[in-house]
Amino acid sequence: MGTTQLEPVPEPKYWHLKTVIGEALDSDFAVGEILPNERELAARFGVARATLRQALEQLELEGRLQRRRGVGTTVAPPRVGVDVSTSPNDWPGAAGDTWQAVGCSPAVPPAAVARVLDTEGDEPVHIVRRLLVSHGQPVATELVYVPGTSVPDLSGIDAPSGATRARGVLRELQRLPLEGQDRAVELGSARADDARELDRLPGAPVLVVTTRYFSEGRTAIASVATYRADTCRLTFGDSGDLEIRHDGRRRAS
Amino acid sequence: MGTTQLEPVPEPKYWHLKTVIGEALDSDFAVGEILPNERELAARFGVARATLRQALEQLELEGRLQRRRGVGTTVAPPRVGVDVSTSPNDWPGAAGDTWQAVGCSPAVPPAAVARVLDTEGDEPVHIVRRLLVSHGQPVATELVYVPGTSVPDLSGIDAPSGATRARGVLRELQRLPLEGQDRAVELGSARADDARELDRLPGAPVLVVTTRYFSEGRTAIASVATYRADTCRLTFGDSGDLEIRHDGRRRAS
DNA sequence: GAGTGGTCTAGACCACCGA
DNA sequence: CGGTGGTCTAGACCACTCT
Numbered sequence: 050m051g052t053t054q055l056e057p058v059p060e061p062k063y064w065h066l067k068t069v070i071g072e073a074l075d076s077d078f079a080v081g082e083i084l085p086n087e088r089e090l091a092a093r094f095g096v097a098r099a100t101l102r103q104a105l106e107q108l109e110l111e112g113r114l115q116r117r118r119g120v121g122t123t124v125a126p127p128r129v130g131v132d133v134s135t136s137p138n139d140w141p142g143a144a145g146d147t148w149q150a151v152g153c154s155p156a157v158p159p160a161a162v163a164r165v166l167d168t169e170g171d172e173p174v175h176i177v178r179r180l181l182v183s184h185g186q187p188v189a190t191e192l193v194y195v196p197g198t199s200v201p202d203l204s205g206i207d208a209p210s211g212a213t214r215a216r217g218v219l220r221e222l223q224r225l226p227l228e229g230q231d232r233a234v235e236l237g238s239a240r241a242d243d244a245r246e247l248d249r250l251p252g253a254p255v256l257v258v259t260t261r262y263f264s265e266g267r268t269a270i271a272s273v274a275t276y277r278a279d280t281c282r283l284t285f286g287d288s289g290d291l292e293i294r295h296d297g298r299r300r301a302s
Numbered sequence: 303m304g305t306t307q308l309e310p311v312p313e314p315k316y317w318h319l320k321t322v323i324g325e326a327l328d329s330d331f332a333v334g335e336i337l338p339n340e341r342e343l344a345a346r347f348g349v350a351r352a353t354l355r356q357a358l359e360q361l362e363l364e365g366r367l368q369r370r371r372g373v374g375t376t377v378a379p380p381r382v383g384v385d386v387s388t389s390p391n392d393w394p395g396a397a398g399d400t401w402q403a404v405g406c407s408p409a410v411p412p413a414a415v416a417r418v419l420d421t422e423g424d425e426p427v428h429i430v431r432r433l434l435v436s437h438g439q440p441v442a443t444e445l446v447y448v449p450g451t452s453v454p455d456l457s458g459i460d461a462p463s464g465a466t467r468a469r470g471v472l473r474e475l476q477r478l479p480l481e482g483q484d485r486a487v488e489l490g491s492a493r494a495d496d497a498r499e500l501d502r503l504p505g506a507p508v509l510v511v512t513t514r515y516f517s518e519g520r521t522a523i524a525s526v527a528t529y530r531a532d533t534c535r536l537t538f539g540d541s542g543d544l545e546i547r548h549d550g551r552r553r554a555s
Numbered sequence: 556g557a558g559t560g561g562t563c564t565a566g567a568c569c570a571c572c573g574a
Numbered sequence: 575c576g577g578t579g580g581t582c583t584a585g586a587c588c589a590c591t592c593t
Contacts, residue, residue: 060494061562064504086578097564102579107491107505118579119572128488231539234487235381236507236531238360241313250580251317252360254489254507278489285538286484314581339559350583355560371560372591503561 062096063103069094070104074113074124084114084122110254112279128282129183133232133258133274140227140262141179141193141272142219148179148191150215158194165261165271168196175200177215180246181274188281190246191274199225199269225269231261234283243275254278315349316356322347323357327366327377337367337375363507365532381535382436386485386511386527393480393515394432394446394525395472401432401444403468411447418514418524421449428453430468433499434527441534443499444527452478452522478522484514487536496528507531 084090091101105122108114115125141148155173157163163170174196181189195218206217237257244251256276262269276283323343337343344354358375361367368378394401408426410416416423427449434442448471459470490510497504509529515522529536 060504063562067505088578097566099565100563103562105579110489110507111491112488116579117572118570119577121578130486229539231537233383233535233537234509235365235535236363236489236509238364251313252320254363256487256489282486282488284484284486286482316581341559350585352584353582356581358560369560370591371589372558374559 063100063107066094066096066101066104067107071108071113074108078124080124080126082124084124086121109279115279125280128280129186129188130282130284131181131183131188131276132285133283134285140219140222140225141177141191141270142216143223148181150212150219151178151180152211153177153215153218154210162194162271162273166194166196166268172196175218177218179215181276186280187247187277189274189276190243191272193219193270193272195222195270199264222270225264227269228263228265230263233259235259236278237275239275247275247277249277249279256281256283258283316353316360319347319349319354319357320360324361324366327361331377333377333379335377337377339374362532368532378533381533382439382441383535383537384434384436384441384529385538386536387538393472393475393478394430394444394523395469396476401434403465403472404431404433405464406430406468406471407463415447415524415526419447419449419521425449428471430471432468434529439533440500440530442527442529443496444525446472446523446525448475448523452517475523478517480515480517480522481519482516484516486512488512489531490528492528500528500530502530502532509534509536511536 078084085093087098087101087105091098094101105114105116109116109125112125112128114122116122139146142150153175156176157171157173158166158168158176160170163172166174168174174194177193177195179191179193180187181191200218200221203217203221206214206221235257237255239247239249239251239253239255241251243255244253247253247255256278258274258276260272260274262271331337338346340351340354340358344351347354358367358369362369362378365381366378367375369375392399395403406428409429410424410426411419411421411429413423416425419427421427427447430446430448432444432446433440434444453471453474456470456474459467459474488510490508492500492502492504492506492508494504496508497506500506500508509531511527511529513525513527515524
């Protein structure tokens with residue numbers, strides 16, 4: 050990546066920069082390699098740092114770069130495919146579920162959640178917090194909203210909160226007949242607490258997967274899962290190795 | 303939304319701004335209403351315009367605002383749910399498909415696509431371009447990559463290119479037995495051509511849905527669909543009215 | 556032409572990380 | 575501590591849309 054002068058083109062500088070750097074990433078850098086710092090890069094391309102940052106932001110959004118404050122900018126590995134297929138027609142916490150229960154506490158759900166649960170707006174539900182770790186990295190957090198009516202018998206569970214109780218609530222859930230589910234995916238930005246757990250800054254782009262689980266003709270539970278959009282690719286169906294966007298990347302030495 | 307002074311807090315100004323404006327959106331504005339312009343808002347909150355823009359960008363990313371150059375910033379309607387469920391186990395272009403075929407031309411697919419299609423890297427395929435319109439707005443573009451071997455008999459199709467040929471290729475596809483499909487969703491940024499069709503600027507955030515269709519033990523076709531991330535919520539399953547993220551929005555008068 | 560959002564600059568300081 | 579990316583400023587000019 051030499052001292053490339055950007056020829057004057059009608060397209061925005063940051064867009065052109067993104068293309069140029071993106072190509073350099075494919076040809077001159079290996080996964081995990083550290084890029085020159087932003088001030089240096091900006092000087093090299095003859096643009097202000099803010100302009101350069103706009104290009105890097107886009108590349109990070111596309112999962113091609115990873116930036117960490119105090120450390121530097123590195124070439125990101127390909128996105129990890131996370132299976133969110135509906136085929137394991139199971140409740141959260143079923144056998145084979147790879148999420149880690151983190152905690153559980155009773156609370157009044159947000160109004161929008163209460164609405165899909167068909168509960169009263171001020172009726173507290175069990176909120177189970179879970180974390181999904183893949184390749185040693187946290188990739189998603191989830192809040193599972195469980196109305197008391199869906200787990201009527203919690204007598205066997207001593208723990209008042211925490212991971213143990215979370216697992217207990219999810220275990221209790223397995224006794225309900227699951228009749229179907231309903232899912233939506235949309236773009237969001239990480240709330241402060243999610244961001245902390247996902248090792249990102251607040252506002253980082255995330256894929257929000259909202260699921261409704263039906264049992265006995267009503268919505269038994271609802272869950273909102275938040276996936277890191279920069280590092281994840283959500284997969285539906287049997288094969289998680291579908292990769293179609295980028296190529297030509299070398300592996301780290 | 304008065305001349306609110308931001309109290310000095312440890313969190314970034316733009317983050318706090320986003321919260322404040324977001325709340326004002328819920329309580330003081332109707333869908334479709336125009337906000338004061340950026341210079342005015344920045345002055346009101348006592349911040350630089352760039353800082354204000356950072357907040358607006360986040361709100362736009364979350365689908366709560368819509369900004370158009372030369373026009374202004376308006377309050378966005380709730381995201382439209384787009385059904386991408388796998389249940390209509392059908393090829394693209396099957397009966398009931400609401401996409402509009404735009405064109406079709408032979409071309410060598412990108413290397414990454416050729417790989418999943420199991421074709422030679424330099425073998426041209428039919429590339430069908432389609433557009434999905436919802437509520438009068440274009441919400442997605444799609445490229446369907448069809449190897450010649452999947453539509454061996456195109457003799458009935460006169461049109462050399464264009465929408466007519468696109469429909470012909472898709473019609474021919476229906477004769478193949480569909481054995482399954484495979485899907486992935488990830489975040490991307492709009493290429494220049496997609497952006498134009500979606501009425502957005504290049505680099506706008508999009509949800510990229512990549513699908514592989516299997517027939518007779520191999521990948522018969524592949525498709526890459528690009529949805530506007532700001533206005534769309536992808537839904538899987540029977541109910542497209544699942545909305546769980548925001549509430550309290552009034553309707554435009 | 557007037558007014559909007561989009562791009563860009565050249566600085567400054569802050570928060571965080573690792574040696 | 576020095577170096578990194580993150581935040582913020584106060585300007586300027588451009589591209590676009592409406593009237």
